[in-house]
Amino acid sequence: MDISALSxxxxxxxxWINSNYNKHMEDNDKKSGVDASAMQFIQSYVAKLQLYVQQVNYAVEESSQQVVASMPRIAKEAxxxxxxxxxxxDKMSAMRQEVAAVQEETGDCMASLERLQSMQSKLQAAKESLQESDGWGNLLAELEDCFERNDMKGVCDKLLALQKSLQAQEQLPGHAERxxxxxxxxxxxxxxxxxxxVQALSESNLEMAQRHVQIFASIKxxxxxxxxxxxxxxxxxQQQWKQLLELQASESQQHFLTLFYDQLLEHSQRQVKWCTQLFAQQAQLELEGQSQPILVLAELLPALQPTRDAHIxxxxxxxxxxxxxxxxxxxANHSFVLQLNTMLExxxxxxxxxLCRQLGFAVFEYFHKFIQQYPRLEETQLSTQVDRLLSNQSTPSDAVHHLEQSTRKLYEWLQDALTRCAAITNDLALCKFIALLNGIFKRQLEHFSRTQRQLSLSLGNSGTNTGGARNENWSLLQYTMSQLQCLADFQxxxxxxxxxxxxRLANLAQLLNASAGAGVILPIHQTCEQPIRNQLLASIADYQQKRNDASSTESLGIFPQxxxxxxxxxxETHDITLNILLxxxxxxxxxxRPPLDVHNSAGLDMPTFSFAPQECITQxxxxxxxxxxxxxxxxxxxxPLLKQALELCNIKYTQAIPCADVLLSLIVEQCCVLYQTQILQIKSLSISAATQLSVDIEYLSNMLEELGLTITVQLSQILTLLKAAPDQYFKLSSGCEPRLVTAIRQMRNIISTQ
Structure with missing residues (x-):
């Protein structure tokens, strides 16, 4: 039986019982019954467990007796x-007191030892200083001798020795003087x-220049x-610049700036390689030395004499x-910066x-004064070009044809000017360029005004000359249509x-707000003075806001006037067209004139069918x-241009009907208005005269119906009032305009009963 599992x-x-039981059954020969085996297992293990319990009790009792017997001895030992x-x-407390006493006695001794050691160090330094002081005079004498012999290397060595001696004499009086x-x-x-x-640098003598680099580096x-x-x-x-200008003066060379920039670029490329070799032995100077040729450009360009702007x-x-x-x-400025950036890369x-900022300003700053002058020069050139177009044309045909050419030329010139604005100012003068364009456009619009006056005068002359006026009017009609088309083309x-x-304005704002890249020379947009940059951005924002606020679908907010x-x-041109046709x-x-009372001479009230329209109405x-x-x-x-022009003149042209029908309807409408005005000027109408007038209006109405049109409402009301019998006048005048009712009643001498 395994009793170790109990612990x-x-x-x-x-x-534990089941495992022991299974083991017992495996050891049994299994010939006897299961119940007998189980009883045998129980009897055997109960007996063994009772024996084990007895042994444990005995061991416990024995241990208890031993403990009780050893208790007095344990108490005594404790x-x-x-x-x-x-x-x-007690011994540790006494030892602590002794240690404290020893420490108190030896503390003063340790402080004295430290003070003595410090004094020893100072005495040693003073000794060395005195020794160096004794050799100072000898070094100075040797140094003076080297100066007299122009021995730069000897002077340099002695100076290095003096520097070390000076550091050693730091504790002695008179250090500042030394x-x-x-x-x-x-x-x-x-x-x-x-x-x-200077000679070595001028001749690019690398070996000699390197010796000087060592000397200057050693003396800091x-x-x-x-x-x-x-x-x-x-x-x-600077000498090359003067020679180039003298050559330019003798040969009238206008490309002097490009030539000089090319010389600067070639010189910088050579000097970068030479400086790399020059400072190769000085690791701490290598990077700074390579940038020296570029720094030369940054310092040279603003200091050129004569200056670039003065010569230009x-x-x-x-x-x-x-x-x-x-x-x-x-x-030339732009290309020079691009080539410099390429060389740096x-x-x-x-x-x-x-240095990037300094170099950008060195290249571009002088040119900003020309950017400020550019709008005035551009305005002068555009004004001169436009003034050449302001020539008097003898006939309307020539005037309209000249107008078409002048519009085409104007926008060609404006595109050229816009290209120049980008090429010269990188659009930095674009806002001022836009401001001057209003005056240029007004000059061009004088062409339209002059042509309109010429068309109006031609119309007046044709009105005074009845013979052949009809054919001349049709020609004027063609000219006015061409004028409308020119106006639409211009718009x-x-x-x-x-x-x-x-x-272009949006691109300019983006460039002004952009930040320059690392290690890249500042572009011209970044070299503007801050007030000018802020003013440009404000102007651009104003134009953009005007574009958003523009109520017209045609204008984009820049040229609303x-x-x-x-x-x-x-x-006005459309009115001239209507006047030509009217x-x-x-x-x-x-x-x-008021119709004659020929039908009343016989004292008869003639029927309406006996009246015929007057000749002027039939015409x-x-x-x-x-x-x-x-x-x-x-x-x-x-x-499309003429269609656009007509739609701008009158909204009726936007309808889905032919423009000719719209124009005809406008002519008929105006004709009715003129006819109505002429009728209302009549002071008095007899019965036959009123009948004659109503026949004329009905004839005009019938003619218009053949054209698919009708007379105006006012003229229709006048017809109703003319045909109304005196006793039915007020009844039939219901719904008519009071002004017309009163005017026709007075013409017909109808007594008001109201």
């Missing part, structure tokens, strides 16, 4: 241990080395060395192509943001031009019937 922490009595602990505590003396000696060495250094005068380098390079480039101004004074010259110089030179091109301007003037000219009608209407009717054959060739399939 396991996860002991299970049922599992008391002895307690007394030993108390004795140990330090000043060393700086003076460095100045003397620099003065002695400067001629040969590298900034002065770099200043010598830049001064020599700037002096050489002289050329502009003697040139007739000022804008073309400015475009060349602007392109190829040589892997990363310039500091400050359409103006819309496209405005759209182009808005795109021009659109208003165009609309006025369109209306002139024959006005001539016939002017012949209308008007015949004229109106012939109008479609004259209008349809012009307006049956009008050009």
């Amino acid at each position: 396991e922490p996860n002991f299970s009595a049922a599992d 008391a002895t241990l307690q007394s030993d602990v108390a004795l140990l505590q 330090q000043t003396q060393v700086e003076d000696l460095k100045n003397r060495l620099e003065a002695m080395a400067s001629p040969s250094l 005068r590298v900034p002065q060395l770099l200043q010598y380098y830049r001064a020599v390079q700037k002096n050489m480039l 101004l002289q050329l502009l004074k003697t040139s007739n192509e000022r804008l073309e010259l400015l475009a060349k110089y602007a392109q 190829q040589t892997h030179i990363v310039l500091s943001p400050e 359409q091109q103006l819309q496209q031009f405005e759209q182009t301007l808005h795109v 021009i659109y208003a003037t165009l609309k006025t000219y369109l209306g 002139q024959p009608i006005e001539v016939h209407l002017a012949q209308i 008007i009717g015949q004229y109106l019937l012939t109008l479609p054959q004259h209008l349809e060739p012009l307006l049956l399939s009008p050009s």
Whole structure:
């Protein structure tokens, strides 16, 4: 029986009994019954467990007796241990007191030792200082001897020794004076080395220049060395600039700026390679040395004598192509910066943001004064071009044809000007360019005004000359249609031009707000003064807001006054067209007089069918019937521009009917208005005269019905009032305009009963 399982922490009595039972059954020969085996297992394990319990009880009882017997001895040993602990505590307390006393006694000694050690260090330093002081005079004497022999290397070595000696004498009095003396000696060495250094830099003598780099680096005068380098390079480039200008003056060379920039670029490329070799032995100077040729450009360009702007101004004074010259110089600036950026990228030179900014200003800053002058020059050229177009034309045909050509030329010139604005100013003067365009457009609009006056005068002359006036009117009609088409063409091109301007303004705002890339020279947009940049952005925002607020579908907010003037000219030209077509009608209407009372001479009230329309009315009717054959060739399939012009003149042209029908309806409407006005001028009408007048109106109404039109409501009311019997007048006048009711009643002498 395995009793070790009884001490396991996860002991299970049922599992233990079952496992032992299974083991017992496996060991049994299984011949006897299961019940007998189980009883045998139980009896055997109960007996074993009872025996085990007895053994445990015996062991426990024996252990208890031993513990009880050893308790007095344990108590005695515990008391002895307690007394030993108390004795140990007393000894430790006494030892702590002794340690504190020793520490107190030795503290002063340690402080004294530290003070003595410090004094020893100072004495040692003083000893070394005195030794160096003793050698200071010898070094100075040797240094003076080297100066007399122009031995730069010896002077440099002695100066290094003096610098070390100066550091060792820091504790001695007079250190500041000795330090000043060393700086003076460095100045003397620099003065002695400067001629040969300048010669080495001028001749690009690499070996000699490297020796000077070592000398200046050893005495910590590298900034002065770099200043010598830049001064020599700037002096050489300044001489090249003067020679180039002298050559330009003798040969009338206008490409001097491009040539000079090419020289600068080639020089910089050579110097970058040379400086890389020059400072190769000085790791701390390698990066700074490579950027020196670029810094030379940044310092040279603003200091050129004569300045770039002064020389360009002289050329502009003697040139007739000022804008073309400015475009060349602007392109030269832009190309130079692009080539410099390419060179920097190829040589892997990363310039500091400050140097990028300095170089950008050096290239572009002088040109901003020409950007400010550009609008005035552009206005002068455009005004001169437009003034050439203002020529008097003898005939309306020539005037209209000239108008078509002038509009085409104007927008060609404006596109050229817009291209120049981008080429010269990179659109930095675009807002001022837009401002001057209002005056240019007004000059061009004088062409339209002059042509309109000429058409009006031609119409008046044809009215005084009845013979052949009809054919002349049809020609004037063609001219007015051409005038309308020219106006629409002008407006359409103006819309496209405005759209182009808005795109350019948006691009300009983006460029002004953009930040320059790292290691890239500032573009011209980033070299604007901050007030000018803010003003440009404000102007662009104002134009964009006007575009959003524009109520008209035609205007985009840049030239609203021009659109208003165009609309006025369109209306006036359309009125001239109507006047041309109405002139024959006005001539016939002017012949209308109060009808004679020929039918009343016999004292008879004649029926209406006995009256015939007057000749002037029949002529008007015949004229109106012939109008479609004259209008349809012009307006049956009008050009998109003419259609657009007519729609701007009158909203009726937007209907889904032919423009000729719309124009005819407008003529008929105006004819009815003129006829109505002529009728209302009559003072008195007899019965027969009223009947004659009503017959005339009915004839006109019938003619208009053949054209698919009707007389106006007012003229129809007049017809009703003329035909009404006196006793039925007030009854039939119900619904008519009171003004017409009163006027016709007074003409017919009908007594009011109201």
